[in-house]
Amino acid sequence: xxxxxDATDWRILKELQANxxxxxxxxxxxxxxxxxxxxxxxxxxxxxxxxxGYFALLDEKAxxxxxxxxxxxxxxxxxxxxxxxxxxxxxxWPLVRECYMLSGETDFILKCVAPDLxxxxxxxxxxxxxxxxxxxxxxxxxxxxxxxxxGVPITVAQGRRSEAPV
Numbered sequence: 825x826x827x828x829x830d831a832t833d834w835r836i837l838k839e840l841q842a843n844x845x846x847x848x849x850x851x852x853x854x855x856x857x858x859x860x861x862x863x864x865x866x867x868x869x870x871x872x873x874x875x876x877g878y879f880a881l882l883d884e885k886a887x888x889x890x891x892x893x894x895x896x897x898x899x900x901x902x903x904x905x906x907x908x909x910x911x912x913x914x915x916x917w918p919l920v921r922e923c924y925m926l927s928g929e930t931d932f933i934l935k936c937v938a939p940d941l942x943x944x945x946x947x948x949x950x951x952x953x954x955x956x957x958x959x960x961x962x963x964x965x966x967x968x969x970x971x972x973x974x975g976v977p978i979t980v981a982q983g984r985r986s987e988a989p990v
Contacts, residue, residue, distance in 0.1 A: 838978040889937040892966040
């Protein structure tokens with residue numbers, strides 16, 4: 825099911841994506857409507873699941889996590905039960921910040937953060953490679969981040985379609 829979004833909804837989403845701490849009054853002013861209908865629209869976008877939450881985006885290195893790395897994981901079995909078991913294990917690992925199931929040769933890619941290389945290596949050896957059903961792990965360390973822009977490209981989405989999945 826898709827929700828119908830008009831130009832005002834897209835402007836609200838763009839502003840909130842850029843600054844989730846903006847007040848309703850400031851948001852309403854930026855998108856050109858009064859505060860009460862702005863708040864109603866935001867609540868409707870939240871209820872529809874288009875806005876799924878708000879959070880502070882932390883800088884890993886500034887918070888003491890010097891290592892950012894990706895781990896490509898291959899499993900022995902891709903049965904639904906085995907996939908779910910691996911996913912549940914991943915959810916419990918604090919160093920794993922993002923996880924995606926992939927098509928192709930790699931089954932999962934994990935974005936990991938660690939305070940140092942030793943902690944990352946310990947995680948790989950003690951947790952990841954020793955997990956049930958893990959056939960192989962390849963890791964890559966991040967040298968430098970070139971872009972970090974969470975969310976969706978609103979200007980592109982706005983121009984291409986007027987519906988968003990719900």
